[in-house]
Amino acid sequence: MRPTGAPTLEEVARAAGVSRSTVSRVINNLPGVSKRAKVAVDRAIAELRYVPNQAARNLVTRRTNSIALVVSEHGDRVFGDPFFANILRGVYAGMAGSRRQLVLLMDQARDDSTLADYLCAGHVDGAIVVSLHGRDPLPGRLLDAGLPAVLVGRPLADVPVPYVDSDNMTGGLTAARHLVAAGRGRIATIAGPADMAVGIDRLVGWRRGMDEAGHGTDLVAHSDFSIEGGAAAMAELLAAHPDLDAVFAAADIIAVGALRTLAEQGRRVPEDVALVGFDDSVLATTAVPQLTTIRQDVEELGRTTTARLLAQLAGEQNLPASVLLPTELVHRASS
Amino acid sequence: MRPTGAPTLEEVARAAGVSRSTVSRVINNLPGVSKRAKVAVDRAIAELRYVPNQAARNLVTRRTNSIALVVSEHGDRVFGDPFFANILRGVYAGMAGSRRQLVLLMDQARDDSTLADYLCAGHVDGAIVVSLHGRDPLPGRLLDAGLPAVLVGRPLADVPVPYVDSDNMTGGLTAARHLVAAGRGRIATIAGPADMAVGIDRLVGWRRGMDEAGHGTDLVAHSDFSIEGGAAAMAELLAAHPDLDAVFAAADIIAVGALRTLAEQGRRVPEDVALVGFDDSVLATTAVPQLTTIRQDVEELGRTTTARLLAQLAGEQNLPASVLLPTELVHRASS
DNA sequence: CTGAAAGCGCTTACAG
DNA sequence: CTGAAAGCGCTTACAG
Known part of the structure; x- marks a missing residue:
């Protein structure tokens, strides 16, 4: 529900006395803009409190700048256990500075097929999938659709989707x-x-x-x-x-x-x-x-998974198929 | 990163032998479509595994079908305390069936001003704001921008933004x-x-x-x-x-x-x-x-807040400015 | 360094 | 009940 009357690129261009192309270049930090033009555009942007319309951007770039965190869990375990909270903390830490937003999805809201369709419909650039049960077909579907995905936890099904897990x-x-x-x-x-x-x-x-x-x-x-x-x-x-x-x-x-x-x-x-x-x-x-x-x-688990996904989205090559993080014994009073 | 070559409305229309308008009507369940046309379109959609492009939709409808959950907290309290997990559970329960997605935002990733800009830039249709500290200017900014928002917890600042809180x-x-x-x-x-x-x-x-x-x-x-x-x-x-x-x-x-x-x-x-x-x-x-x-x-707190926001987005009138949920004493061994 | 123009994939009056 | 056309607000070759 974007407030109507929000300034557009067009209006910024007019205010700055340049073309839309030039404004776009300034916004996206592309080379080939004179200092004079840049100054004028920056001023117009500040004056009009201009913020680019994401929908328009997504449409033409075919990217959403958002990634999904899919919690493949129907019930209450997700929230009762600190595990999920720590994963979330790690994911969030891993995304810091990436200028992406996190979309949270849980199975309870949609059936499996809808969930997969949704993910493959271009809503997100990639997905992190947590708490997979049994031989959930989701990773396979994501793979088929070409949507970059990394799992938290080893999947039971033998699908070649990268994962990060504790040892x-x-x-x-x-x-x-x-x-x-x-x-x-x-x-x-x-x-x-x-x-x-x-x-x-x-x-x-x-x-x-x-x-x-x-x-x-x-x-x-x-x-x-x-x-x-x-x-x-x-x-x-x-x-x-x-x-x-x-x-x-x-x-x-x-x-x-x-x-x-x-x-x-x-x-x-x-x-x-x-x-x-x-x-x-x-x-x-x-x-x-x-x-x-x-x-x-667990936080590191979330962070590593996110880093792995972001690296893949950035087009890095030779990424590991999976990562196992170390565990260690902490001796206290119960033994 | 929508897979290129994903089918578009255009292709569905061609496959079904109708116009784009008709396909759009079928997809959006609008009246005034003959049974014959509807059947043909449904078949084409199934065959092509067509899913509408959200970005294009958002651009023209000026709605995103997503709401933001803003956790106005920098540190680790969010995740260490079961409070947040329960809020999340309630919010999620409250959104079930609303066909909206939840975008999770935390302050740590963006400074306050960026956060407000982001929210006002048309990324989301509305916002739920949790765990506000002090006299955070965020609610005021959202109000000014006309973005529907409901707070979890009474704000300290005296802004006329609706909230839901425990008593x-x-x-x-x-x-x-x-x-x-x-x-x-x-x-x-x-x-x-x-x-x-x-x-x-x-x-x-x-x-x-x-x-x-x-x-x-x-x-x-x-x-x-x-x-x-x-x-x-x-x-x-x-x-x-x-x-x-x-x-x-x-x-x-x-x-x-x-x-x-x-x-x-x-x-x-x-x-x-x-x-x-x-x-x-x-x-x-x-x-x-x-x-x-x-x-x-706490779960009810999240659920009620979400219901309040969704009601507002649905254009319901005469909504309460704020809601206080009851608390009760549970007597156990420590007293 | 700059701008005119095409196009991303939808929805929505409008006319029939 | 149906379709042709305009337009949402951007980015991106392309030409200069």
């Missing part, structure tokens, strides 16, 4: 080794959703750690990324394996739920059961006891 | 009355930032509660919305008033910080010091002990 496998392995080194013998895990790479990769790392120590890998429960889910999974594990003495929870929020169940059932942490989370979110330090956890730098 | 004053009053009713005699408050209405209004409510009970109103410290800030403010209060026996913290996150300091100094909650937070965020139930708090429905 979840190594994170799970590190957690497992830590618990083994602490002398624990019956080590369980509460894995994340089985339909997301983040759930699978951390589980795989834990399994490898169990294997290399000669431990069994049967103490496994799954949970979504919620306190309630973690609490239920913990109850499930305790019922099936009352002798367990350690748990690797695939997220801090899951660990907080596990903590609740452990307390209810009179198990002391870490004396009876050692607990390791994942994320090093604010929950890790507000929990009692504070959580040993695998730190991932 | 913070009553919330503070309720907290104060609760502590008085609990028999506390030396009741302090850790107020929020003095440059935000949210900080001021909750403090005013607390003061009124103290006044009506005949208590003093001198036990006041200020804090930003962070754990560290809350911890420091609590330490400050204890140093100045070692005899205090109750605290109303203007946010759960502040209360969590206060809790930390109280524990460090050996004060038991609620036995020695009763504590009431504000928000009823996830922190209230993960804290130990769980926090008595004043609940505000």
Whole structure:
């Protein structure tokens, strides 16, 4: 709803006593404009408070100067978990100075096909896709349409779309080794959703750690990324394996739920059961006891993904197909 | 970066054997199209996978079908606090079905003047502005430019821009009355930032509660919305008033910080010091002990604000200048 | 260094 | 019910 009567290029040109072409050159910082003309145009722009009409610009340049952040998530996890907020922070930091705007899209508002159509309809120059579940066809559609896209998190489907992820496998392995080194013998895990790479990769790392120590890998429960889910999974594990003495929870929020169940059932942490989370979110330090956890730098994840996309939009060559960011163990009171 | 070679209206018209006008009418669901023509056009659209070019549309209609969510915040509070996430959730819920897109803008990326220019340059049809500090000139600028805008949270400056807010004053009053009713005699408050209405209004409510009970109103410290800030403010209060026996913290996150300091100094909650937070965020139930708090429905805040803006954009008349949403006391273990 | 002109892909009176 | 035409506000060869 552009206020009618807003000044146009035409009016600036008239006020400056030059042609539209010259005004356009000044605005876009193109070479070949005399100092006199530039001064006159700058003055006219300031006087009229002229701002270029984006729609007209987009139409002719075929660029929108905006990128989409697609959160492929229907429910409330997006907002309940600090993960998303940190991604957003990183994306925003990564865009600083790029003069682009961020368009936020979530699945809940549109069905999958509409979402893909929308993205491919020239609304945005590129897309960052977060929190992909299962074998979502979206990346493939974007690829087909030639829309530059980078994923946050490894996709399950085998599509050649670049992604940036934390090294979840190594994170799970590190957690497992830590618990083994602490002398624990019956080590369980509460894995994340089985339909997301983040759930699978951390589980795989834990399994490898169990294997290399000669431990069994049967103490496994799954949970979504919620306190309630973690609490239920913990109850499930305790019922099936009352002798367990350690748990690797695939997220801090899951660990907080596990903590609740452990307390209810009179198990002391870490004396009876050692607990390791994942994320090093604010929950890790507000929990009692504070959580040993695998730190991932989620903000950096967002920043790196954005940088990767912007580099691609800038036409840089030889960009990496994917990037894995390191994770690290943070030792606190829960183990 | 619209893929070149994407089909245009022109091509659809040719394929369907009709004029561009007719195709446009079908796409926009305008009356006065024969069934035959409509069928032919629909088929052509499906075959060519045609999607209208937004830029061209925006240019001629002077509407963008997008609204801006402006987070007037430079630092990290936006992302550290669940508040913002819940606002976002509400805004998104409020936009469902409106076929508009959400453009996210934060101050950090642009200086104030650029931000206002941007908003007034016809990029968006309207704006939702969150987390305004002090006497930010932004609302006034938007008003001058005629850009429909609704604020989340009462602005400090006296500008006639509509806003939606929680009833913070009553919330503070309720907290104060609760502590008085609990028999506390030396009741302090850790107020929020003095440059935000949210900080001021909750403090005013607390003061009124103290006044009506005949208590003093001198036990006041200020804090930003962070754990560290809350911890420091609590330490400050204890140093100045070692005899205090109750605290109303203007946010759960502040209360969590206060809790930390109280524990460090050996004060038991609620036995020695009763504590009431504000928000009823996830922190209230993960804290130990769980926090008595004043609940505000932040998601509803976002939803109502969005609905208000959309109603305005739809041309509805007699809309309320502002809306206050109710708050309520949630009694838990900390008081 | 500068300007006249074409064109980006739509919508919208207008005439039929 | 339908189409020819003008126009939204820019950018970009092209010619000078």
